[in-house]
Amino acid sequence: MDALTPDVKRRLYRSVFRLRRIEERLADLYREQTMRTPAHFGVGQEAVASGVCEALGARDVVYSHHRCHNHYLARGGKLAGLAAELYGRIDGCARGRGGSVHLTARDQGFIVSSAILGQTVAVACGSALAFRMDGVPGVAVSFFGEATCEEGVFYESLNYAAINRLPVLFVCENNLYSTESPLSVRQPAGTALTDRAAAFKVEAHQVDGNDVFEVWNAARHAVDSIRSGGGPVFLECMTYRWLEHVGPKFDHEAGRSYRSREELDHWIARCPVRHARERLLAEGLVSKAELDAWSDAVEQEIDDAVATARDSAWPDAADLFENVH
Numbered sequence: 001m002d003a004l005t006p007d008v009k010r011r012l013y014r015s016v017f018r019l020r021r022i023e024e025r026l027a028d029l030y031r032e033q034t035m036r037t038p039a040h041f042g043v044g045q046e047a048v049a050s051g052v053c054e055a056l057g058a059r060d061v062v063y064s065h066h067r068c069h070n071h072y073l074a075r076g077g078k079l080a081g082l083a084a085e086l087y088g089r090i091d092g093c094a095r096g097r098g099g100s101v102h103l104t105a106r107d108q109g110f111i112v113s114s115a116i117l118g119q120t121v122a123v124a125c126g127s128a129l130a131f132r133m134d135g136v137p138g139v140a141v142s143f144f145g146e147a148t149c150e151e152g153v154f155y156e157s158l159n160y161a162a163i164n165r166l167p168v169l170f171v172c173e174n175n176l177y178s179t180e181s182p183l184s185v186r187q188p189a190g191t192a193l194t195d196r197a198a199a200f201k202v203e204a205h206q207v208d209g210n211d212v213f214e215v216w217n218a219a220r221h222a223v224d225s226i227r228s229g230g231g232p233v234f235l236e237c238m239t240y241r242w243l244e245h246v247g248p249k250f251d252h253e254a255g256r257s258y259r260s261r262e263e264l265d266h267w268i269a270r271c272p273v274r275h276a277r278e279r280l281l282a283e284g285l286v287s288k289a290e291l292d293a294w295s296d297a298v299e300q301e302i303d304d305a306v307a308t309a310r311d312s313a314w315p316d317a318a319d320l321f322e323n324v325h
């Protein structure tokens with residue numbers, strides 16, 4: 001199994017930093033009201049996507065949910081394809097028909113995201129079954145928020161995966177909220193999601209979802225175990241979304257009070273990007289000049305992708321009913 005070498009640490013930092021800047025810049029642009037799609041930004045949750053996706057191999061496949069930008073990008077989906085999708089253009093990864101919640105990058109192993117909670121969990125199990133039937137040593141990864149653990153299909157999927165020892169990695173991003181509802185009104189006090197998974201005899205671990213190195217380590221162990229026939233694994237990654245549920249604002253900007261500014265500040269103090277950067281600097285694994293160069297490269301990448309997206313044509317209205325079943 002790979003170790004957490006200096007190269008891996010540098011790669012992980014570059015990944016979380018890139019996701020952060022892309023989401024921040026896209027959220028800023030979203031305020032111009034020219035992206036005609038609802039968008040669930042993943043600012044604050046980057047370490048889960050980066051840590052898991054960096055632990056995967058080329059054959060593995062990834063499924064996601066409505067908060068999918070980080071997963072798509074971390075798996076190798078092209079930024080230009082995401083940007084054009086947000087602007088509803090023909091060069092979007094779903095040809096401008098899907099919007100923010102329906103991303104795809106099949107060639108990179110990011111199969112699809114869907115806004116219907118739980119839907120892609122079952123489909124990921126189908127991919128895992130296909131790997132098994134074809135004798136392919138691939139792993140199917142399902143990313144979802146903790147509210148999916150309140151959907152029946154989640155338990156059917158866990159059960160089916162456990163019985164068949166399917167090569168699935170269930171990755172729950174527990175950011176404590178489902179839209180504006182906290183865990184306390186949705187789950188009995190003392191609930192541990194890892195216990196629920198364990199009840200189905202699925203190996204389950206809770207990790208600090210704001211520590212990209214810890215997420216990577218846990219995902220790496222899980223993927224190795226799954227690939228060698230150990231059966232499915234459930235990872236609960238504790239994290240927090242910084243922005244409103246859907247849209248580019250902070251909740252306090254929008255005058256919402258379902259969670260406090262103090263709570264947000266507590267989590268901002270545990271920023272996954274700063275945490276990774278400080279660790280690299282403390283361990284002497286990166287110079288300030290390199291950090292600046294990486295930053296310049298990301299800003300340029302974003303400038304180019306957004307310019308390309310905005311120059312892209314609109315889909316042809318005559319094709320509107322193509323692929324509609």
Ligand SMILES: Cc1ncc(C[n+]2csc(CCOP(=O)(O)OP(=O)(O)O)c2C)c(N)n1
Pocket residue numbers: 066067115116117118144145146147148175177178179245
């Ligand atoms: C089956 C289903 N029920 C309800 C919704 C409405 N809905 C959209 S996002 C969301 C919150 C999901 O919370 P969570 O899964 O924790 O993800 P997060 O938004 O926190 O990342 C809800 C209830 C939906 N999309 N699908």
Ligand SMILES: [Mg+2]
Pocket residue numbers: 145146147173174175176177178179
């Ligand atoms: Mg949530």
